[in-house]
Every structure is written in structure tokens, then in C-alpha cells.
Amino acid sequence: MRALREVLRDWEAVIGLEIHTELTSLETKMFCGCRISHDDEPNTNVCPVCLGLPGALPVPNEKAIEYIVMAGLATNCDVMKRSMFYRKHYFYPDMAKNFQTTQGPVAFVMHGHLDLEVSGEGADERPDGTITKAADGSYVLPVKILRIHMEEDAAKMVHVGGAEGRIGGARESLIDYNRCGTPLIELVTEPDLRTPEEARLFMEKLRQVFLALGISDCSLERGSMRCDGNVSLRRRGSSEMGTKTEMKNINSFKALHDALAYEICRQAEVLEGGGRVLQETRHWEPSRRKTVVMRVKERNDDYRFFPDPDLMPFDLSDEFVERCRRRLPELPDARRDRYVATWGLRCREAELLAADPQAASLFEDVMGVAEPAEAQVVANVMVNLVPSYGSLGVGQIAGIARLLAADDITFVQAREVLDALDGTDDDPEEVVEALGMRQSADSLSLVVDEVLGRCEDQVRQYRSGNRKVVGYLVGQCMKASAGAGNPKLFNQLLLERLEG
Numbered sequence: 001m002r003a004l005r006e007v008l009r010d011w012e013a014v015i016g017l018e019i020h021t022e023l024t025s026l027e028t029k030m031f032c033g034c035r036i037s038h039d040d041e042p043n044t045n046v047c048p049v050c051l052g053l054p055g056a057l058p059v060p061n062e063k064a065i066e067y068i069v070m071a072g073l074a075t076n077c078d079v080m081k082r083s084m085f086y087r088k089h090y091f092y093p094d095m096a097k098n099f100q101t102t103q104g105p106v107a108f109v110m111h112g113h114l115d116l117e118v119s120g121e122g123a124d125e126r127p128d129g130t131i132t133k134a135a136d137g138s139y140v141l142p143v144k145i146l147r148i149h150m151e152e153d154a155a156k157m158v159h160v161g162g163a164e165g166r167i168g169g170a171r172e173s174l175i176d177y178n179r180c181g182t183p184l185i186e187l188v189t190e191p192d193l194r195t196p197e198e199a200r201l202f203m204e205k206l207r208q209v210f211l212a213l214g215i216s217d218c219s220l221e222r223g224s225m226r227c228d229g230n231v232s233l234r235r236r237g238s239s240e241m242g243t244k245t246e247m248k249n250i251n252s253f254k255a256l257h258d259a260l261a262y263e264i265c266r267q268a269e270v271l272e273g274g275g276r277v278l279q280e281t282r283h284w285e286p287s288r289r290k291t292v293v294m295r296v297k298e299r300n301d302d303y304r305f306f307p308d309p310d311l312m313p314f315d316l317s318d319e320f321v322e323r324c325r326r327r328l329p330e331l332p333d334a335r336r337d338r339y340v341a342t343w344g345l346r347c348r349e350a351e352l353l354a355a356d357p358q359a360a361s362l363f364e365d366v367m368g369v370a371e372p373a374e375a376q377v378v379a380n381v382m383v384n385l386v387p388s389y390g391s392l393g394v395g396q397i398a399g400i401a402r403l404l405a406a407d408d409i410t411f412v413q414a415r416e417v418l419d420a421l422d423g424t425d426d427d428p429e430e431v432v433e434a435l436g437m438r439q440s441a442d443s444l445s446l447v448v449d450e451v452l453g454r455c456e457d458q459v460r461q462y463r464s465g466n467r468k469v470v471g472y473l474v475g476q477c478m479k480a481s482a483g484a485g486n487p488k489l490f491n492q493l494l495l496e497r498l499e500g
């Protein structure tokens with residue numbers, strides 16, 4: 001197969017995602033009062049409703065509807081005044097009532113978008129004008145969201161003693177109904193994505209938004225967030241849609257990227273060989289680094305969709321929607337913009353901090369005690385140094401930033417100070433004293449004298465007008481001090497000597 005980059009020169013990939021998120025922050029299931037839990041003994045959180053016993057009647061979980069409306073508002077969706085639950089029929093023991101309760105053509109929230117910041121490379125080659133260039137030179141791709149609907153999860157099945165994942169090949173199949181009836185929201189994008197990288201960025205960004213909303217733990221490893229990737233190819237310049245394949249239940253960002261990349265190359269090979277892409281559901285196998293066919297696409301009418309007669313249509317009131325709107329926290333993009341506006345942070349650090357609710361709250365706590373002018377240094381310390389020092393206190397981070405901002409220590413030395421601080425509640429100032437790190441002009445002067453003594457050539461060049469050799473001399477000083485000196489101070493001392 002050809003490499004992705006090469007394939008994408010001839011073909012345009014068209015990608016749409018369906019992302020499932022379990023609302024793990026809820027205490028109870030979608031249509032009954034059973035507890036949601038990942039760790040309990042199998043089949044302990046069950047009742048006639050989630051076991052699908054005849055005659056049991058569902059009662060919707062209002063909190064779950066609040067969460068899906070918040071998810072919709074956070075992704076610029078319209079809240080539908082009226083929507084309904086439907087029955088989607090299928091036969092499989094993971095859903096004992098033989099249908100999944102899900103939503104029909106009208107979902108609770110629809111027609112939104114989430115803006116992606118995409119890198120410049122290739123971004124300006126989108127001829128349809130869907131990518132706009134922001135003032136700071138970055139590109140913004142608004143990815144349209146078709147809908148977010150509510151549905152219920154099925155039971156968990158384990159097939160033992162035979163071929164994995166196939167009832168036919170297993171001696172025994174075990175069913176745990178604890179998960180059955182857990183509320184899931186499914187977000188469906190329009191096919192607006194064009195590369196595996198954009199698809200990964202979208203899922204990462206959505207995860208950050210949902211984390212900020214606090215509606216789910218969004219754990220890809222544990223399966224509380226998972227994704228189906230749809231992809232088709234068309235010749236560059238064409239606006240027709242090709243036949244797509246769908247990859248089910250992708251459970252990591254890397255797998256999403258790699259599965260799409262593989263599938264794009266596979267489809268290109270099929271098409272270039274004169275073949276046709278079949279509309280299939282495929283499965284990504286990370287260990288074999290390929291996708292394999294699961295089944296040929298089923299038709300929608302096989303499911304016998306119809307409105308669930310046990311559940312009334314929902315008419316969401318304006319008050320309800322307003323209450324959800326008031327509950328929206330500050331979202332990552334708004335927080336990033338606030339960091340840039342308030343403290344003049346560079347975009348990169350602002351974005352990284354704002355994306356992670358824990359990092360963001362720690363940063364704001366530090367800024368409660370640090371000088372506003374030191375904000376960028378605090379951000380540098382947190383982004384580049386702190387992730388590996390989980391036990392650092394607010395005062396310690398502020399202290400390190402103060403020492404760095406005052407040029408008392410270098411970034412290399414800051415790492416050593418952090419090592420020494422790890423797990424203690426010591427004061428960074430004292431650690432710097434104890435380690436004898438504080439850079440006095442005196443100790444650096446000795447290094448400068450030594451370097452100037454052996455670099456007569458460069459000194460002569462400087463005096464005859466070549467100011468650029470200072471860079472070389474600073475480099476020599478850094479080398480002589482084994483990286484411990486401060487380049488700014490060296491520069492200053494060198495200029496004093498050379499001009500004097």
C-alpha cells in the first residue's frame with residue numbers, strides 16, 4: 001500500500017465520526033433507579049426495567065436530559081422543543097427486551113458545531129472555504145455536528161472457552177446486566193473532517209469539553225468514551241461522495257488515527273485497482289495494524305424503528321433549557337482566551353492549561369499568589385516541568401517561577417530544584433541556597449574571563465564590528481558552566497567587558 005501522504009495527494013478523504021459517551025457522572029440509569037457503577041459484582045444493579053421483564057415501565061432520568069442539553073449547548077447545538085424516544089429492535093442477549101430505547105429523526109439537540117484549531121500545513125488547501133484563518137495565523141475549522149441523541153447502553157458480555165467475540169465459537173457466554181440501561185449520548189458529526197489528524201483533534205477537543213462539563217469521566221481505556229470512524233475517498237476536486245466504510249468501537253486517539261490512515265490507504269488501493277469500495281462495518285485490530293470486515297452494512301428498516309409507546313414525547317420548557325445554560329461552566333476555548341487576555345499568555349501554553357480542568361485550577365491558584373507579570377513563566381513551569389511533579393504545592397510553583405523570572409536560576413537548574421522539592425514542603429528559595437545555585441555576577445564573571453581569555457579571535461572580530469560573535473561567546477560560557485549559567489547574564493557580562 002502507498003503511504004498516507006502520497007495517497008492524500010490524489011484522493012480527498014471524507015471522514016465523519018460517531019462518538020458515544022457514557023454519562024458516568026450520573027448516579028442512576030436512564031429509565032430506572034438502579035445505580036451506575038463499573039466495579040460492583042455482576043448483576044447486582046438490576047431491576048425489572050433494565051432486565052427487560054414484561055410489563056415493567058420506564059421512567060426517564062431528568063438529570064440525564066439536563067446533561068445532554070448541556071452537551072448540546074456547549075457544542076453550539078439547537079435544543080429541540082419536542083423530541084421522542086424510539087425502539088430499535090434487534091435480537092441479542094445483551095438487551096433482554098430485544099430493543100434498544102434510542103431517539104428517532106429528532107434528537108434532544110441538533111445542528112451545532114465545534115471549532116478546531118488546525119495547523120497550517122495543508123489547511124489552506126481546502127478549496128471549499130470551510131477553513132478560515134484567524135488573526136494570529138492559526139486556522140479554524142468549524143466541524144458541523146448533525147445531532148446528539150440519547151440512548152441506553154447494553155449489558156456487557158464475556159464469551160469464554162472459544163473464539164473471542166463469537167457466541168458460536170465460545171463454550172459459555174456470561175452476561176452482566178449492571179451496564180444495561182446506562183445513559184449514553186451519541187454525537188454524530190457531518191462528514192467535515194479530511195485527515196486522520198483532524199479526526200483525532202476533534203475527538204480530543206470534544207473530550208475536553210465534556211470533561212469541563214463534568215458529565216462523564218470520558219475514559220477511553222474503560223470505554224466510557226468510544227468512537228466509530230466513517231471514511232470514504234473521492235478524487236481531489238470532486239464534490240461527490242464515495243462509498244464509506246465504518247470502523248466500530250475505536251478506543252484510543254492513536255487507534256482512531258491509525259485505523260483511518262490504514263483505511264484510507266486500503267480504499268485507495270481498491271479504487272486504483274479498478275475495484276469498488278463495499279459499504280462495510282470493519283474492525284481495527286491494533287496488533288495486526290489493519291482493519292478487517294465485521295459485517296456488510298445492515299439496512300435501517302431491519303431495525304423496525306417506531307416511537308416507544310411507553311414514553312411520552314418530551315417538550316422541553318424554556319426554563320429547563322435556561323437552567324441548563326446557567327449550569328454551563330467556562331469551556332476550554334473561553335478559558336484559553338481569558339488566560340491570553342488577562343495574563344498575556346502565549347496561545348500554546350494557555351491552550352494546554354485550559355484543556356485540563358486540574359491544570360487550569362492549579363494555574364489559577366498559583367496566579368493567586370504570583371505576580372501577574374510572571375504569568376508566562378508560571379505557565380512555562382507548569383507545562384514543561386510540573387506534569388511530572390504532581391505533589392508540588394501552589395507556593396512552590398510560584399517560588400520557582402519567581403526565581404526564574406528574576407534570572408536567579410536557569411531552566412536546567414529549575415529541574416534540579418523541582419527534583420529536590422518533590423514530596424517535601426520546602427521553600428524553593430531555601431533549596432536554591434542549599435544547593436548553592438544562586439547565580440552571583442561574581443561566579444559568572446570568572447567563567448566570562450576564562451572564555452574571553454581563550455577566544456582572542458572572536459574578541460578581535462567583535463571589536464572590528466562583528467557583533468554577532470557574542471552569540472558564540474555566550475555559547476562558550478554556557479558550555480564552560482555545564483549549562484548552569486544564565487545566558488542572559490552571560491550576555492550582559494560579556495557586553496560590559498567587550499564594550500569596556
Ligand code: ADP
Binds near residue numbers: 018191192230231241
Ligand atoms: P449510517 O446510516 O451508515 O450510520 P449516517 O448517514 O448515519 O450513516 O452517517 C454516519 C456517519 O458517517 C456520520 O458521521 C456521517 O458524517 C458520516 N458519513 C456519511 N456519509 C459518509 C461518506 N460518504 N463518507 C464519509 N463519511 C460519511
Ligand code: MG
Binds near residue numbers: 018
Ligand atoms: Mg451509524
Ligand code: ZN
Binds near residue numbers: 029032034047048181
Ligand atoms: Zn434497573
